[in-house]
Amino acid sequence: MIPRQFVIATVILFVLAIGMSIYVWQLRHREITAPRPARAAPVQHVTPPASGPTERVTVYVAYDDPGELRAQSISIPLSSGRQQRAEEILRGLLNVYLDKNSRHLMAAGAEVRDVYLVDPGLAVVDVNSALVDGQTSGVLAEELTVVSMIQTLSTNVFGLTRVKILVDGKERETLAGHTDLSEFYDVAQVAELAKQLSVQQ
Amino acid sequence: MPWNKDFLGAALLLFSARLPLLGQAIPPVASPPNQAPAAQTPANPTSAPVQPEHMLLIMIDPAHGGSDSGAVFNPSLLEKDVTLGLSRRLRQELSTRGMPAQLLRDFDGTLSTDQRAAMVNAAHPALYLCIHATSQGSGMRIYTAMLSVGGDDHGPFLDWQTAQSALLARSRWAQQQLAASVQKTGFPVRSLLAPLRPLNNITIPAVAIEIAPTTGDVSQLASADYQQMITAALANSIASLMPALRSNLESATQ
Numbered sequence: 192m193i194p195r196q197f198v199i200a201t202v203i204l205f206v207l208a209i210g211m212s213i214y215v216w217q218l219r220h221r222e223i224t225a226p227r228p229a230r231a232a233p234v235q236h237v238t239p240p241a242s243g244p245t246e247r248v249t250v251y252v253a254y255d256d257p258g259e260l261r262a263q264s265i266s267i268p269l270s271s272g273r274q275q276r277a278e279e280i281l282r283g284l285l286n287v288y289l290d291k292n293s294r295h296l297m298a299a300g301a302e303v304r305d306v307y308l309v310d311p312g313l314a315v316v317d318v319n320s321a322l323v324d325g326q327t328s329g330v331l332a333e334e335l336t337v338v339s340m341i342q343t344l345s346t347n348v349f350g351l352t353r354v355k356i357l358v359d360g361k362e363r364e365t366l367a368g369h370t371d372l373s374e375f376y377d378v379a380q381v382a383e384l385a386k387q388l389s390v391q392q
Numbered sequence: 393m394p395w396n397k398d399f400l401g402a403a404l405l406l407f408s409a410r411l412p413l414l415g416q417a418i419p420p421v422a423s424p425p426n427q428a429p430a431a432q433t434p435a436n437p438t439s440a441p442v443q444p445e446h447m448l449l450i451m452i453d454p455a456h457g458g459s460d461s462g463a464v465f466n467p468s469l470l471e472k473d474v475t476l477g478l479s480r481r482l483r484q485e486l487s488t489r490g491m492p493a494q495l496l497r498d499f500d501g502t503l504s505t506d507q508r509a510a511m512v513n514a515a516h517p518a519l520y521l522c523i524h525a526t527s528q529g530s531g532m533r534i535y536t537a538m539l540s541v542g543g544d545d546h547g548p549f550l551d552w553q554t555a556q557s558a559l560l561a562r563s564r565w566a567q568q569q570l571a572a573s574v575q576k577t578g579f580p581v582r583s584l585l586a587p588l589r590p591l592n593n594i595t596i597p598a599v600a601i602e603i604a605p606t607t608g609d610v611s612q613l614a615s616a617d618y619q620q621m622i623t624a625a626l627a628n629s630i631a632s633l634m635p636a637l638r639s640n641l642e643s644a645t646q
Contacts, residue, residue: 258529258582328463328471329526330586330602331533337587368462369524371587374553380538384585 243270250284251342251385253295253335255327260339260388263287273348277306277314280347281340285322295335298325304359306344312352313375314344323358326367333370335388342385345378352378448638450486450493450630451517454479455524455600458502465527465610472500474525474613478603481619482523485627491634509555509593518637519566519630520598522591527610531580532622534571535600536563537591555593562597566633570599573629579622580606597637601626 245268252263267283269276281303288297301322307315326336337356345351354376357363363372454475456462462471479495486493496511497503503511512520537556556563567583574581591598603622605612612618 255528258533327528329528330524330535330588330600331526331584332528334584334586334588365589368456368460369586369588371589371592373589374587374592376587377540380540380585384538387584 243268245269248280248283248347249343250280250287251339251346252284252287253339253388255295255332255335258331258335258388260335260342260385262389274306274308277308277344277348278303281306281316281344284340284343295339296325296327297322297336301325308348312350312378313355314348314351314353315355315357316340316344317357317360320359323363323366328367328369330369333366333368334384337366337370337372337376338381338385338388341376341378341381345382354378354381448491448634449515449517450491451496451512451515451520452479452482452493453496453508453512453520453522455522457497457500460502462524463526465613469610469614471525474603475523476500477614478525478619478623479523481623482521482626485623486630489627489631491627491631505589506593509590512590512598513555513593513595517596519633520594520596521626521630522588522598522600524600524602525613526602526604527613529604530606530608531582531604532574533582533584533602533604534567534574535584535586535588535591535602536560536567537594537598538585538587539592550595552593555595556591556598559595559597563591563599566597566637567599569633569636570626570629573632574625577625577628579625 245266247264247266248269249262249264251260253260265283265287267279269279285297285301285303287293288295289299289301298321300319302319303322304317304319305315306317309315326333340356341354344354356366356372356376358372366372454472456470456472456475458472460472462475464470465474476495476497480498483493483495494515494517496508537560539554539557539560550558571581571583586600588600591600603613605618
């Protein structure tokens with residue numbers, strides 16, 4: 192003879208199991224039939240706005256049409272920390288490219304995530320994938336982007352000798368199929384190329 | 393794996409590029425055993441020995457290929473196809489001028505930059521040309537590797553990442569000569585450095601050439617007339633380099 196309490200408990204558990212199964216099936220059905228939300232916007236790297244005094248800095252801006260690099264002075268608020276200043280200067284440069292009148296194409300959302308200054312003389316620049324994905328493919332187009340960033344950085348951060356560029360914190364072979372990102376850039380050689388790009392031959 | 397790449401590079405360079413040059417202050421390409429000794433060739437006493445004919449091979453590398461399409465100009469016009477078309481025409485133009493030329497890829501397949509460099513270094517051509525195409529700008533850009541001239545290699549081994557350093561003076565001389573020659577035709581041309589693989593890993597004079605349309609219309613890149621005009625100008629320029637490459641590129645740079 193099965194005890195009555197055991198029968199009641201078993202029936203209750205059975206009913207609960209059936210109820211839960213129906214509920215889960217309905218949830219799943221609702222998820223499948225419901226319209227999917229639009230693709231989430233790329234995650235932006237949230238950085239505090241610079242709070243220091245506004246200063247004028249020289250940035251090297253690429254112009255696609257003649258394939259040139261031109262020095263340009265911009266005013267941006269800069270922090271006192273060396274590493275933060277480096278990040279803010281590069282973000283200032285990208286803001287020039289994100290302007291609608293820019294003559295060097297860069298995708299919306301292109302951003303410098305971080306800059307790490309490692310003594311002696313090494314800077315590691317971490318950019319996001321939006322910058323790379325929106326880059327025009329071509330030898331000159333890509334080297335203009337890289338030289339613009341490195342020349343701007345080395346002009347404003349004293350003592351840099353080498354620069355490494357990462358994408359979303361990882362090494363990458365090329366920027367967009369041409370310009371090499373796998374090696375460290377020698378600042379002196381970049382300066383030589385910047386000189387070539389500054390004078391239309 | 394980095395050690396694997398370094399080991400492969402070092403081994404290939406040792407056996408394919410450096411050993412023939414050991415003990416020579418000026419590095420002309422050495423005569424292979426089945427060729428007449430350099431001393432038997434009628435030579436200018438101030439110049440290096442004449443290079444054997446087969447050493448004057450021009451190696452043309454159509455950039456990209458296979459899964460690497462390069463720049464996508466429009467859905468039906470890819471950089472890898474333009475570079476292959478230009479390279480085939482250039483080979484034809486060089487052949488009609490009596491200069492043997494070979495394509496690194498004559499098919500639509502994927503080759504890594506390390507594979508390309510290893511193939512070129514093993515073939516011992518006189519000049520390496522890597523062909524690119526772009527929609528941006530106008531005319532032709534001629535690039536050499538962005539490295540220090542000379543490099544810091546010691547002994548028979550070269551650093552794979554900077555193997556071109558020792559040849560950079562020759563490459564830049566070739567770049568200047570090609571640019572000057574093309575410029576005479578009125579075609580817009582620029583000479584620049586470029587952080588572009590596989591230039592860094594090549595152990596012979598090496599340049600990359602990027603072709604852009606002159607009209608702003610990217611479809612010009614696929615035009616037979618445009619390709620013919622560019623490759624003919626390039627072939628004439630390369631032909632003008634041959635005497636110097638044949639005698640001694642090093643003395644020509646001094």
